[in-house]
Amino acid sequence: MNYETIGIVGAGQMGTGIAQVCAAAGLTVVLSDVDESALERGRERLSAGYDSLVSKQKMTAGDVAEAMARVKATSHSAALGTCDVVIEAATENVGIKHQILRELDRIAKPGAIIATNTSSVSITRLAATLADPSRFVGMHFFNPVPAMALVEVIRGMQTSDATFETTVALAERLGKSAIQVKNAPGFVVNRILVPMINEAVFALQEGLASADEIDAGMRLGARHPMGPLALADLIGLDTVLAIMEVIQREMGDTKYRPASLLKEMVDAGYLGRKTKRGFYSY
Structure with missing residues (x-):
């Protein structure tokens, strides 16, 4: 064509x-x-x-x-x-x-x-x-x-x-x-990436480490160019939540449930870079 x-x-x-x-x-x-x-x-x-x-x-x-x-x-x-x-x-x-x-x-x-x-x-x-x-x-x-x-x-x-x-x-x-x-929920990249971001939010929610420390751990320990929480801010927390909800609904597996902290931040309007506030302030 x-x-x-x-x-x-x-x-x-x-x-x-x-x-x-x-x-x-x-x-x-x-x-x-x-x-x-x-x-x-x-x-x-x-x-x-x-x-x-x-x-x-x-x-x-x-x-x-x-x-x-x-x-x-x-x-x-x-x-x-x-x-x-x-x-x-x-x-x-x-x-x-x-x-x-x-x-x-x-x-x-x-x-x-x-x-x-x-x-x-x-x-x-x-x-x-x-x-x-x-x-x-x-x-x-x-x-x-x-x-x-x-x-x-x-x-x-x-x-x-x-x-x-x-x-x-x-x-x-x-x-x-x-x-x-x-065709499958989250396709390839988001099927792998977004649950990883969600797990980083769980780690923050549970007080395992600060946002800076979680991101530094993934940058320095896994050679990621950007930490998962900073990446969530770039993508938009509302988008991350929407993807997690689709994957959970379509897969029917509770392991894909969105972290409650992620839901709360979206409810508060803290969506990341586009609102100047997410896991970090901009």
Whole structure:
């Protein structure tokens, strides 16, 4: 399949990051969000991301101008009807995703691939929302998208070979390494990573060590580039909790229960870097 125009639903951190790498790879991008203020923040985030690459001499000012010109930010979802691939990058809420996918099913042109950037929700379940579920696939980027090399490409039960292979090729065109993953709760990376983060929260909750000491232990003892609690702050504690809840519900195993401290911090609005307070203050 030929793909030159990529639609992205959601102008948050993930959606904007995906837009940045797509435009830098020479693709036309339609960045859609119902919230005009989110679009404005997305434009600012996009510009800042490119400026950072210029400062590191990874792009020129001319490259940035060309990439920015390839991005159309809009609150009118009908613009997504021109896209060859549309990537849903909205919040990790199944109801919201179903609503978006029903709209995309109506808007997207025949033959267009519809992908989701979900970090944990069943691809098979989401695909069932569409009239043609064979064109649906998981395309899970990692945060921050411009810096992280990995994309999980997840096949639902209904995903066609052509859809899957085209999505792998798109990831590679973006300069990413794609791993091919079967549909399962948390897929591969979050199935391993998020329970580890949750266990670090249990260790803090039980007073085994301070947040600094837990993170230092994993950095120095396991050679992790970032401690699990600092990483949770970067991901967003609400996102970590949502993933744990999905894994626990789908696996039906109490070993995946979220730590009560994690729930309490989310209830308090201490979500990490995006709220300036999580396990650390920012």
